[in-house]
Amino acid sequence: GINAEYGVLLSVITFSAVLAVFIGYGTAVKCGRNIAFKFFSTFGFITSLFLFKCFSTMTTVAIFFIIKLCTTSLNMVCVIVLPEIYPTSFRNMAVGVVNGAGKVGMVVGSGAVYALYYYTPLAVVFLFSGAALVAMTASWIWDKETTMLLISDVRDQDITEGQTDSLDEVDSGRSSR
Numbered sequence: 001g002i003n004a005e006y007g008v009l010l011s012v013i014t015f016s017a018v019l020a021v022f023i024g025y026g027t028a029v030k031c032g033r034n035i036a037f038k039f040f041s042t043f044g045f046i047t048s049l050f051l052f053k054c055f056s057t058m059t060t061v062a063i064f065f066i067i068k069l070c071t072t073s074l075n076m077v078c079v080i081v082l083p084e085i086y087p088t089s090f091r092n093m094a095v096g097v098v099n100g101a102g103k104v105g106m107v108v109g110s111g112a113v114y115a116l117y118y119y120t121p122l123a124v125v126f127l128f129s130g131a132a133l134v135a136m137t138a139s140w141i142w143d144k145e146t147t148m149l150l151i152s153d154v155r156d157q158d159i160t161e162g163q164t165d166s167l168d169e170v171d172s173g174r175s176s177r
Helices: 002-031 033-052 057-085 088-119 121-141 156-160 167-172
Strands: none
Touching: 002 033, 002 057, 033 057, 033 121, 057 088, 088 121
C-alpha cells in the first residue's frame, strides 16, 4: 500500500545518515575540517534550492537523501572539531551548549514547520533553505583549520589551585604556568 511505500522511501533517506558518518569522517580526515565544513554546507544549501520545484517522488527522495547526507556529515565534522578547538576543561561545556542549541532548534524548527505548512508549504522550503544558507555563510566565515593543531589543555589541578588563566593565554602559551 501507500504507507508501506512511504516507509521504504523514508528508510532510504534515513540510511543516508549511516553513510554520512563515514563520508563526513573521511572527508574531514583527508581534506581537512575547513574544506569539509564548506563543502557539506554549500552542497546542502544548493541541494535545498531544488525543493522549490516539484519533481517526481523518487527525485524528491534523492534530494532529501543528499540533504540528509550533507547535514549529518556536517554534524560529524562538528563532533571532530569541537575537541580540537576547546581545552579539556571547557570541552564538555562546549559540547553541551552545541547539543542544547540543537535540541532547541529541533523543537522550534518542528513547531515552525507545523505552523508554516498550513499557511503555505512553500514557507517550509524557505525556512529550510534559509537555515542552510545561514550554515553555509557561517562555514565560509569560519576560516580556522584544526587538522593538525596541537592545543594546550587546561589541567584540572591548576583550576582547583585557583590559577585562572584566560583561554587566550593558555592557547598562546602565555600562561603563568
